Amino acid sequence: MSISSALEFSVPTESGPEPAIHAVDLVKRYGDFAAVDGISFSVSKGESFGLLGPNGAGKSTTMRMIAAVASRTSGQMRVAGLDPEQQGPEVRARLGVIPQQDNLDEELTVRENIIMYGRYFGLPRRYLLAKADELLEFAQLSHKANSRVEDLSGGMKRRLTIARALVNEPEVLLLDEPTTGLDPQARHVLWDRLFRLKEFGTTLVLTTHHMDEAEQLCDRLVVVDHGTIMAEGSPQGLIREHSTREVLELRFGTDRNAEQAETLKELLTNTDAGAGEVGFSHVEVLPDRLMVYAEHAESALEKIHAAGHRPMTSLVRRSSLEDVFLRLTGRSLID
Numbered sequence: 001m002s003i004s005s006a007l008e009f010s011v012p013t014e015s016g017p018e019p020a021i022h023a024v025d026l027v028k029r030y031g032d033f034a035a036v037d038g039i040s041f042s043v044s045k046g047e048s049f050g051l052l053g054p055n056g057a058g059k060s061t062t063m064r065m066i067a068a069v070a071s072r073t074s075g076q077m078r079v080a081g082l083d084p085e086q087q088g089p090e091v092r093a094r095l096g097v098i099p100q101q102d103n104l105d106e107e108l109t110v111r112e113n114i115i116m117y118g119r120y121f122g123l124p125r126r127y128l129l130a131k132a133d134e135l136l137e138f139a140q141l142s143h144k145a146n147s148r149v150e151d152l153s154g155g156m157k158r159r160l161t162i163a164r165a166l167v168n169e170p171e172v173l174l175l176d177e178p179t180t181g182l183d184p185q186a187r188h189v190l191w192d193r194l195f196r197l198k199e200f201g202t203t204l205v206l207t208t209h210h211m212d213e214a215e216q217l218c219d220r221l222v223v224v225d226h227g228t229i230m231a232e233g234s235p236q237g238l239i240r241e242h243s244t245r246e247v248l249e250l251r252f253g254t255d256r257n258a259e260q261a262e263t264l265k266e267l268l269t270n271t272d273a274g275a276g277e278v279g280f281s282h283v284e285v286l287p288d289r290l291m292v293y294a295e296h297a298e299s300a301l302e303k304i305h306a307a308g309h310r311p312m313t314s315l316v317r318r319s320s321l322e323d324v325f326l327r328l329t330g331r332s333l334i335d
């Protein structure tokens with residue numbers, strides 16, 4: 001899908017199923033600055049949908065408008081068929097929100113955090129006592145039920161925040177950077193819990209600047225930069241559309257990367273030397289390395305060696321969403 005067609009999407013018909021979230025031309029301005037600059041997307045029920053983009057792209061601002069905690073400057077939005085601007089409390093009752101920073105009550109125990117949160121929704125204490133046990137088991141925190149929050153690891157706090165957000169059995173769970181700051185082990189434990197929620201049919205909407213997280217968790221995502229949508233699709237669909245099958249990363253250890261890139265481009269587009277087998281597309285010049293985009297990166301490397309070029313290091317890998325972002329913006333996702 002092209003960038004322009006990504007922005008054209010059909011408004012659901014009267015008879016079609018109601019999307020979990022439907023946003024049309026959303027804008028959020030702070031003074032003259034547009035943090036969100038006209039974005040449109042639709043999330044189906046049960047879908048796992050991602051907003052992928054670098055810091056400052058406008059992801060959290062979009063989440064805050066969905067969650068009815070920030071007003072929009074213009075545009076339209078429906079969450080579970082309701083307008084967050086007009087029906088904030090009703091929308092909030094249908095959502096579970098996991099903010100970027102955990103805001104657990106450090107004074108309370110793990111179980112009390114869930115119970116107190118449920119009280120805000122007016123849920124009865126008897127229900128909450130049973131629900132807390134169920135959620136702690138889901139979050140793999142039963143053994144910590146009576147611990148104080150300050151004694152938990154970062155990963156445990158994150159899982160408790162998720163458990164707490166599930167107390168009102170939300171239709172949609174909003175997760176803002178769910179695993180930022182966690183170590184790899186803690187990230188995998190959290191991803192596993194999110195997979196379970198997906199299996200249960202919960203609609204997940206998450207923001208991330210980690211391409212691996214987006215690839216793991218999202219059925220579909222939008223790539224966001226400077227408050228606008230650059231592309232939309234499934235992780236694999238986006239990679240197919242905007243990148244080659246493989247990438248060859250080369251380090252030459254010189255400050256002549258741009259020059260080197262031109263030489264490689266010439267070599268790899270030279271059909272006399274069997275360029276067809278390589279399926280060369282283009283070269284990106286990064287400060288520390290060259291990225292050669294080709295269907296068959298191993299063949300590209302063979303040709304480069306055969307022509308007498310000797311990179312200090314070479315790595316052949318599959319294309320990722322990071323490559324999609326680099327292709328669309330000329331920048332890396334993480335500064």
Ligand SMILES: Nc1ncnc2c1ncn2[C@@H]1O[C@H](COP(=O)(O)OP(=O)(O)OP(=O)(O)O)[C@@H](O)[C@H]1O
Binds near residue numbers: 056058
């Ligand atoms: N209350 C505010 N007043 C002024 N500018 C703001 C405000 N909130 C956000 N912004 C700006 O809007 C832009 C988008 O911010 P936002 O937090 O939505 O980005 P993000 O994609 O979620 O990035 P991050 O992951 O760093 O939070 C940023 O340039 C930010 O500085």
